[in-house]
Amino acid sequence: MNRLQSELQRLYHSPEAGQVRAMVLEVGRPASWDALGKAWRGVQADLGLPAPAIAVSGADAFQLWFSLAQPVPAQQAMDFLDALRRRYLGELAPERVRMHHGAVLPPLEASPGRWSAFVAPDLAGIFADEPWLDLPPGPEAQAELLSRLESIKPQELAAAANEAPAPAASAPTFAAAPEAGHAGSPAPSIAGGADPRRFLLEVMNDRAVDLRLRIEAAKALLPYVEGQPP
Incomplete structure (x- = not known):
């Protein structure tokens, strides 16, 4: 197992059926880092969560990859993502936001010559018009990005779940x-x-x-x- 595989397993692998450790919030069609960046900043500043990984989908979207220290039922993960969607992405048309469990991890060649990949926060905006890499991302560079990330602890998830619902509309x-x-x-x-x-x-x-x-x-x-x- 190489370093990248080790980091992916550390952050997102769940050995239990029906349980997940990866939660993915995606904005696309068209991709918008301005919109998803608001959620990336908000979950840290408002909810006290570790920074999620940022990825380009290799097609038409930006993604936030949340890692859980302990697996949770898939429905609980989806409910939490939906609360984040309502709080930070409620202004977007529903078809532009996707939520899933991260069954297919970056990096991956989504279509010929277009790769999904994890990207650094200060470089995310570069991919606004083309949310993909033209060449396979280097595994060491991908592993280095992931090595800086932490998983959400159960107590952090519980506290954030109490804060995540969208505020009452004024x-x-x-x-x-x-x-x-x-x-x-x-x-x-x-x-x-x-x-x-x-x-x-x-x-x-x-x-x-x-x-x-x-x-x-x-x-x-x-x-x-x-x-x-x-």
């Missing part, structure tokens, strides 16, 4: 930064007894408003427009 505000090339308009207001339907239409059509709020406004308008001719 009352929405409609102010938002204007899109590039678009002059922002004042935030819509319903003060003064304005017509609710007109207010919702203003929100839905205002490109300066966060897209999620525009979608919610469109949903709220459905009862007023269903069955009406276009």
Whole structure:
């Protein structure tokens, strides 16, 4: 067994069926280190967890690989990952976030000439447009990256699980930064007894408003427009 294999086994191998030691949180389609980097920093600063490994998938995503010191049931791992998703990645479309148990470990040739690999935090942004390596990563360099990582101890996982659920949403505000090339308009207001339907239409059509709020406004308008001719 070489050094890389030893590090992979130390961090992620679980000998028990139905139990896992690897938890993987992935953002892709398209890949975004800006989004996943927020989770990487947050689990350390907010939850007190050891830094997870960072990897490029070899296809279309960035990944965080969490290592558990002791195996846990697969469903418990998925529940924890989902709590992290809601806390740190709730703004992303659901199809851009994947969670799994790390059955296939990097480095691996995902497709001809495109390798998955573990990468250093200060180099992750380099792979924003192409989340893969063109050549097989050196096993010694991969092993060195992994050697700096620690597994999450049971008491750390328990404490983080109590903190991980997403905070309660605050009352929405409609102010938002204007899109590039678009002059922002004042935030819509319903003060003064304005017509609710007109207010919702203003929100839905205002490109300066966060897209999620525009979608919610469109949903709220459905009862007023269903069955009406276009």
